[in-house]
Amino acid sequence: MTKPLLYGLALLLCLPSFECGYLVLAPKSFRAGEDYKVSVGVEGMNNIVQLTGELKSIKPQTNTRITATGNVNNGDTTLLNFQVGGSDIRKDECICILYFSICMLVVGGSDIIQDECICILYISICMLVVGASVDDGMYNLTISGTDGGNSFVNTTTVERVRNDVLVLIQTDKAIYKPNQVIKIRTFAIDSNYNVVKRPITISIMDKNQNKLAEFKNKQSASGVIGVEFPLSDEPPLGDWSVQASTEGGSEMKTVKIDEYVLPKFEVNTEITPGYVLYGKQNQVTVKISAKYTYGKDVNAMAKVLLKGDSMTSEKTVNFKGSVDVPFTVEEMLGSDMVNDLMFGRYYWTEKNIDVTVNVTDVTSRFSILDDSSVKFYSYPQKIHLEPMNSMNIYHPGLPVKFRVKVTDPVGEPLSEYGMTVKVSQGYSGKNVQYVTINSAQWYEVSFTTEDQDASSNLYIQAEINGTDKKVANQASVSLNAYSTEGKTVIQLTNLDGFTTEKLDLDKDQNIDVKVKATGSLSLMSYVVLSKGKITAKGSLDFSSNLEQTIRLTVTSDMSPMANLLVYGVTNGKVKEVIVDVYEIMIDNGMKNKVSAQFSAPELRANSKVDLTVNSDPQSDVFVLAVDKSVMLLATGNDITKESLMDNFKMFTGEKKENDRPGFGEIMFRKKRSIIGGYGQTNADQILKASELLYLTNFDMKKNTFDVFPILQRAECANCGMAFAAAPDAGVGFMADVDFNIGPSFHNCS
Structure with a gap:
């Protein structure tokens, strides 16, 4: 037994x-x-x-x-x-x-x-x-x-877990002067975007963590709390903290207190061409524009600093409104590197040059910094090679699919195509396929895995056939094998062969997932996991038919991401649990759809403007209007859909973007992987990475390697930003809308 x-x-x-x-x-x-x-x-x-x-x-x-x-x-x-x-x-x-x-x-x-x-x-x-x-x-x-x-x-x-609600904080600005008023909104939501009406305590602390104010157990009919804190004429300058806490959750935001001078103009920098191909372009042009927030040109002086690995170059120019500042390749790379490249003594694929522009208004002497960069490439073409399995896993006995395309070095289409890409399997290139590339689209390549050693990783390499490294890069990927005691595996893909689905709930609610097995299985079932919970389940019959399709109806409760996990037990002498997972990333999952529009795109000061907000019935609507000049100094304290998705990682077990040490972000990057033993991935790892515990007397392939969760990832003018909260539909957020105000408005702070 x-x-x-x-x-x-x-x-x-x-x-x-x-x-x-x-x-x-x-x-x-x-x-x-x-x-x-x-x-x-x-x-x-x-x-x-x-x-x-x-x-x-x-x-x-x-x-x-x-x-x-x-x-x-x-x-x-x-x-x-x-x-x-x-x-x-x-x-x-x-x-x-x-x-x-x-x-x-x-x-x-x-x-x-x-x-x-x-x-x-x-x-x-x-x-x-x-x-x-x-x-x-x-x-x-x-x-x-x-x-x-x-x-x-x-x-x-x-x-x-103690934290069962997500607390959100909004301040009207991210930076304040003495004698100004800090305006704060805060509320709590659950994992289904519903406002949780609990008492909230709001605390304000200065840079030395002295508590200057506390608003205890604040409540409102809508669940959204608003408070104000007036600053004195001599507050401690620096970073202050605004903290909101309630039963089951807390959040903190930072605001800056400073004797700032409000910028009256903004600076934009554009570098042309967007990248430099060595041997093809001899110079780049830094295009600088400086305009007041009400549209008038600025009389300015600009210092332009270019800095690479071993070379620094600087130029100073006077201009009104805009100016072009050219730099030669030698000024950016240095004469020694240019000579080494010319005579083949030095080889590299790409280099980054940092560009810093310091623009000073000659009238007010106020300065603004703008940072950008430009890349140098030593090859004109770039090969992109991606596995269609986003988990970086292959299933022994089943075909494994890749896709390949060719672009310029920054991913834009080439002017001419017709090259052949050689895609080879294994470090020795034992299996080779040739793909003719006639456009910038993706081309699929499929390899069999019957002869692949299931205890090792699968290595695939792509290169342009018949060319040297100076024409294009080489691309390669390595996939872990799904490891079992026997030979039976399960593979989940959509009808196009991908293991990840991106679904817009405003357009569709159903997805079709193809389940394929290499042997007979019993207890074939699936569960849908979202935000740390099982939200749906189903059963399958794989006793004879080894390929079936699951039609899954995706709901708002699964938003913003979900995993479809299919599992079964092998029939035979060894009863082994076999597992695979399919990722679903969901957009527009909030039931409360919010939109807004100004009555006019541009107005002069002292004119009336109407803002029309559409939302779910019985919604309470909250609007924030921001002067663009303030946002030129500091941003980040608004509540947006993007910031909400990052905070939602609390419900999925993953740390927020700025909280994760070491390993990079998993959920919102293009490629995800299960971390485990080199060359292999098994059922134990997939279940743990899906944040599941298991109890069984069946065999479970496992090891002792650590795994990490499989977790699916503004600037404006004078802006109107709004969100709405409804009893049934929960919260919803609108996209930013903006309008321009004429010259007499520029004195506001």
Whole structure:
């Protein structure tokens, strides 16, 4: 009999020769107020299996228990639903009503006196509290099942996370002068974009972390709280903190207090050409423009500094409105590097030159810095090679697909095509395919994996056939093998062969995912995971037909990202769990659709402008209008859809963009991967990377390598920015809209 795979305590009473088995998949954490769903599948048991689940706090001072029950047919899976915050929560609370002890005075010398007490009677009353609050911390998750004869029980540990709401803060500006007023809005939302109406406490601290103001337990009918804090005439200059906290969440924003001079103009820098191809272009031109915020040209002086690896070049010019400042290749790279390149003594593919422009208004002497860069390339063509599996995995026994294209060095189409790209498999190039490139589009290449060593990675290289390295780069990718004890694997793709779907809910709600297996499987099921929760499940029959299609209806509750996880158990002597995952990135998942429009694109000062906002019925609308001059100094304290998506990583287990040490961001980059042993990826890694725990007595291919979660990623003129909050549709955000104001408006601060 195969040895049980245990996370914690396990008890299994089944028939010999592995005639019964179970597989439990559970999110590794849960939140109060949200249902916690656990997938349970069984096979080899009789008829209907009765299931019981319990979440029990492991804190010694509490005895909180949450229970769930259900039934599952043999050979099928079901979801056990723990109602966290409902009547399934039970807590034992004990009160001491009598305590009696005998104490003796022990004298051990004139200076030694000791009381010794012995408890002889302790009486308490314990009450079972139903529907009690859920304590945070660690819980034992126990799942048991019985068909009247066979039975199993297994336990693992999950966490009730404290943060169950996302707190958002908006300030009217990111920088303030003495005597100005800091205007603050804040509110909390849950993982479904609904406003959570809890008391919020707002604190304001200066640069030395002295608490200058506290607005305690503020509430409103809409859930959105607004407060103001007037600055004194001599506040401590520097970075201040605005913190908002409520039960289950907190957030902090930084505002700057400074004796700033409001810029009256803005600077734009453009570099032409956009890149330099060595041997083709001899110079670049830095185009500088300086205009007041109301449109008038600035009389200015500009210092232009170019800095590379070993060369610095600077020029100073006077101009009105705009000017072109040229630089030769030798001025940017230096004469020594140019000579080395000319005579073939030095080889590189690309170099970056930093460009800093310092523009000073000759009238006010106010200066503005603008940074940009220009790249040098030593090759005219670039090969792009990508696996169509975004997880960087290949499945032994199934074809693996790649796509290749050729562009100029920065990704733009070439003026001429017709080249042939050589794509080879393996470091020795044992399998080779040739692709004729006739346009800038992607071209697909497919390789078989029957002869590939399943214990090693798959290496693919692409190069333009018959050319040297000075014409184009070489591109390569390496994929990990999905590792199993046998030869059966599952592969999930869309109908075009990709393992990632980008779905706009305003246009479509259904996706088709193709499931392909290389062998017979039982207990074939799928779950949809989003924001740390199982949101949907289904069953499949792979006993004979090894290729099927799942049509999945995507809902707003799955936004902004979800994983479709398909799993099964191999039929044969070895009962092994096989898993694959498909990623779904969802746009426009908020139910409350917000848009806005000004009555005119441009107005003079003291004119009236109307802003029309469209949103869900019964919405409370909140608008922020910002002077563009302020945004030239500092931005970042508004609430936007982009910032909300970054903060939403709290619900998925991934750290925010500026909180992740070491490894780069996984969710919103183009390529994602499961980190594991070199050359291999297995079911254990995929489940852990999907933030799932498992309990099973089936075989589970695993190792000890760490894994990381699979987690799917403004400047304006005088702007109107708005969001709306509705009781049913939740919050929604509009895109920025802007209008221009005539010259007399430029004195505002």
